[in-house]
Amino acid sequence: xxxxxxxxxxxxxxxxxxxxxxxxxxxxxxxxxxxxxxxxxxxxxxxxxxxxxxxxxxxxxxxxxxxxxxxxxxxxxxxxxxxxxxxxxxxxxxxxxxxxxxxxxxxxx
Numbered sequence: 001x002x003x004x005x006x007x008x009x010x011x012x013x014x015x016x017x018x019x020x021x022x023x024x025x026x027x028x029x030x031x032x033x034x035x036x037x038x039x040x041x042x043x044x045x046x047x048x049x050x051x052x053x054x055x056x057x058x059x060x061x062x063x064x065x066x067x068x069x070x071x072x073x074x075x076x077x078x079x080x081x082x083x084x085x086x087x088x089x090x091x092x093x094x095x096x097x098x099x100x101x102x103x104x105x106x107x108x109x
Contacts, residue, residue: 007049008049008050008051008088008093009046009047009048009049009050010041010042010045010046010047010048010049010050010053010084011042011046011047013050013084013087013088013091013093014041014042014046014084016091017083017084017087017088018030018033018034020087021083022034033080036073036076036077036080037077037080037084040061040065040073040077041061041077041080041081044057044060044061045057045058045061050085050088050093050094051094058078058081061077062074062077062078065077
């Protein structure tokens with residue numbers, strides 16, 4: 001069974017993910033990925049408990065980007081969200097049922 005840590009906020013898990021993965025990315029990609037989360041996710045959900053977030057919470061952020069014509073940013077952010085949540089599952093912070101959506105799913109349903 002997966003250990004659910006109710007105190008883990010999204011930003012804490014995302015920062016841990018970034019720290020672990022940055023060595024696998026170029027300096028430019030690492031900076032871009034960190035900035036993407038900082039600009040678009042942290043202001044909206046960074047302070048929230050990760051397990052309290054639903055697909056609707058993530059989708060609202062992506063929809064705002066799409067409404068502003070930022071489709072490529074939304075696509076990249078969707079993938080990054082999926083990777084952060086998958087990282088939480090890998091670390092035992094969440095269960096597979098907590099994954100919000102597939103990164104291959106269309107941005108707008």
